[in-house]
Amino acid sequence: TATGGINLNSLIAATFTDINTTGAGTITVTGSGNTIFTSVSSTDGNVDLSVDSGNLTATSVTAGGTGDVNLTTITSGNVILGSVTATDNDVTILSAGQINDNADDASADITAATASLTAATGIGVVNGSVDLSVPTVTLATTATGGINLNSLIAATFTDINTTGAG
Secondary structure (H helix, E strand, O other): OOOOOEEEEOOOOEEEOOEEEEEEOOEEEEEEOOEEEOOEEEEEOOEEEEEEOOOEEEEEEEEOOOOOEEEEEEOOOOEEEEEEEEEEEEEEEEEOOOEEEOOOOOOOOEEEEEEEEEEOOOEOOOOOOEEEEOOEEEEEEEOOOOEOEEEOOOOEEOOEEEOOOO
C-alpha cells in the first residue's frame, strides 16, 4: 500500500509473504497457530506481529523510518528470529515460550537502536545464541531456561536476569 496501514487477522496457522507499505503506515498482523512471516516491511511505521497458541517465525521483518518492531506470542509459542530490523528504533519481543535464532550462525537476528526481550522459558537456548547488532539492550529476562546472547557490536546491557533454573 502507498499510504495508510495494513491490518490482517488469521484464525489458523499461516505463512505471510511480501506484506509491505511503501508510504507511512503501521502493519498489524494477528495470527493463531504456527505463523511464518517471510517478508514484512514498512517504509515508515511500526510492525506489530502477534500469534496466539503457536510459534511466530520472523524470517525477514523490517520497520523503516520511525517505526518499531513488536513481536508477541500469546498463551504458548516461541519467537524464532531470522532478521528483525528497526534501524535507529526499538525491537520489543514478548514470548510465551522461548526466543531463538532460526539458525546457528553469527548473522544479526536483531538490528535496532534498542531491544527488549522477555521470554518464559529461555532466550537463545536453541540454534545457538540470539545475535544482536544493538547498542542498547534495555531488558533480557526469562523465568527459566537461561539467556544466550551474542553482541556483534559494542553494547550496553541494563537489565539481564533469569528468575528460575537455567
